[in-house]
Amino acid sequence: MRFRWPTHRLDPGPAGPAPNRGRGDLSVNDRDEDIIVITHVDRTDTAWVEESLRTRVPSRQVRTYRGETLPSPGPGVAGIICLGGPMSAHDEQPYPFLAEEKAYLRQSVHRGIPVLGICLGSQLLAEALGGRATPGWGLEWGHIQIKLTEDGRRDPVLAGFDGEHFSFHSDTWTPPPGATLLATSDRYPQAFRFGCALGVQFHPEISPTGLQQLIDHEGTKLTAAGVDVQRMLADCLDHEAVARAHFDRLMVRWLTQ
Template sequence: MKPIAVITHVDRADVGLVAELARERGIALQLVRPYRGDELPPLDRVGAVVAMGGPQSAYDDHPYLREEQRYLAAAVGDDVAVLAICLGSQLLARALGGSAEPGDSGLEAGMITVKPAEGATTEVAGEFFSFHSDSATPPEYAEILARSDRYLQAWSAGSALAVQFHPEITMRGIGGLLAVEGPKLERFGVDVATMRRDAERYFADGADDSRTLLNRWFDRLSR
């Protein structure tokens, strides 16, 4: 299989379980950092695209984000598989005719419960790590797959699967995130210690829901 292009938006991005499962399947990853000036690879040279999360907002006026949106739209138009995560899902929504905006339910951070949407043809459900305050409105033709008690969490459109949460993240990645964001979260009254304990329990138990979702996506690639 051709390599998977992984678009990152921050230095030392935690590709985590995506990298682990790709390695198990013998699939190479090509990390691309447009914010550092990297060019996005031609779509005929990649087997799939993963658009990662990041601290930016999808509606920020950065040329590299506009270019990424055009790239994601072209990938779906060419039937190239796309997995869009957090910021990536918001960029994908804009790319396909939807929108991204500040969330109306505030910060959603820590382990959350994701429940399948009524009538969804693909089940996305379980416990996942989340960290966002922006949200996305997918295009009208998208299929809504899952929600939490606060936000839309998963949808699909053509060859793309978009998730607001972080199935790729590892405990190491969460530790790095909290090292940077933890003090600020505590100033806003977030119980960071409990957030960390919940995450440690999840990964000690094997992070099964994250692995299940990602394995299903990789299985579709192989078919």
């Protein structure tokens, strides 16, 4: 018998979503179930995600931007990780797969399937659950200070994650009704929880190799936007060991909370 987070209505009212009561250990997986990793461009940095999952739980990548089909959110899906991308969460006309993803994330949370949304993934998750993704008030890039709220310090995944983490975005989100704000930076909200769903605006999964790929592809635009790409890459290299350990800890907690 599958053990999942308790489901709850997506219109939680003033009481908010049902409290988390645990969902078992996804890393102890003797069933034919995968973690679904949703990506949005070919250059998505999945190295640390794949390494963290490889020895713990089966996973497979779904490239919705290539027309690949998301599996039914039910038996066979142990959890979902929705990663970043260069588009905005509301760009559904040029990227119609985004509407499909929002519906999929909403259905998955409704059915108690754990979801982790990172950067664009967190914005899609916020919109799927009744929040709003909007243009922000400036690009936030490089290693920034993440400050946990009181709820964040008690969160089973993010507790202890105060400190510097890599960020690269200009859009932001308003948390869904009934969600709990877990973290902020000086400029933007950075993490929220809605039952079994965790949205993280910053990039705990970025590796120096992945950042170099971003610079190779978008370096001219980044420089024109005022980004010191060499400093950003140097900081990423300086933080690599700590960031890798932080991300692995985040994944272990997400899989076993």
